[in-house]
Amino acid sequence: MSTEPVVDLIDPPGDGRIQCWCCGTVDAPDRMVHLGNHPEVHLCLRCAHFVHKQAWEIEDGGKRGPAVLARSRFRSLRAGVVRRGWHQNRFIGGKLRWLGRYLP
Ligand SMILES: [Zn+2]
16 A cells, blocks of 8 residues: 555646645646655645644644744634634625734
């Protein structure tokens, strides 16, 4: 049994663009993040930012302090916004999504 990914199904041949392994977005290779030991794995910038935030949250799990507490509060606030669907509101959704890029 092999755990190797099936690259042919992920990377569509043709116009040189590649597909994100997380969400399926297709973009130019220079607009994707490539993993060090697995350059065949591509993440779009949006998914790479998401993965970064998840890693930061995992790191914060073992820490204490005011900065960690503040980041935890922002994460709870973000989860509440997403749960209520405010990030898709046509009046404030764009501003909330923009703000979310700069918060933990
Ligand atoms: Zn993606």
